[in-house]
């Protein structure tokens with residue numbers, strides 16, 4: 001029986017690979033996608049999400065537009081995101097009938113979870129604004145969310161700052177609400193995604209699949225490798241340049257949890273500091289005296305990740 005999932009995305013290049021992986025995996029049933037402000041503005045993250053489903057021949061996947069700014073922070077500069085994602089993805093305009101659903105993503109999340117039988121995994125891979133808003137507006141949805149699998153956070157090192165990972169940093173107040181909401185949470189941070197890189201050789205194998213998803217994934221992986229090489233070079237795989245495809249790893253972790261190595265620890269989010277704003281504070285030694293609230297991944301299986309991408313993105317709608 002496929003696992004039902006909802007993706008909350010700030011579509012960008014790795015969100016796009018995550019959306020295609022979730023839509024094409026035989027082990028998942030993608031109930032819908034909700035867009036949020038993040039890598040670029042809500043206009044682009046929404047349009048990009050529609051273009052992804054349209055391009056792979058799955059225009060029927062419902063897309064709902066979400067919140068266009070962080071809960072509290074004003075005028076946030078996106079920094080390197082522009083270099084790795086751009087605004088409009090390199091995909092053709094919608095031509096297969098993909099269209100935006102009426103209504104706001106937050107209301108759809110609430111309605112969908114309250115009407116569910118508690119079997120829809122929630123997978124946010126952008127800033128947690130929509131998720132926090134839904135929880136605050138209707139806390140009863142927490143009774144219906146079996147797990148939240150978040151791409152976000154960092155222990156050893158940040159990316160947008162020395163201390164913080166982009167998704168958490170852009171809306172730290174939202175992230176703090178979500179990590180403390182009480183639902184089962186698995187976090188896929190940079191500590192895991194930076195150990196599951198995709199290389200130029202892997203991109204060539206994706207392109208050789210000859211499927212729309214393989215072509216698009218190759219295109220986005222090469223764009224990411226170029227952006228990472230210019231802003232935060234990653235270790236090479238042999239002679240091949242490589243980059244993380246963060247969001248797709250979170251989706252693969254829903255399909256096969258063994259792809260991650262996790263520890264159940266207390267995690268909270270810094271919302272008051274200057275230098276460490278948005279840091280996921282990981283209490284590996286339980287100094288706070290609190291119980292674990294997050295299964296935090298500190299490692300990932302890179303060969304398995306690349307095998308899964310090839311297998312899933314080699315499928316067509």
Ligand code: RIB
Nearest residue numbers: 012014125126166167246
């Ligand atoms: O820090 C990586 C995360 O920020 C990814 O989700 C990427 O898409 C951006 O949203």
Ligand code: CA
Nearest residue numbers: 010015125126
């Ligand atoms: Ca993202």
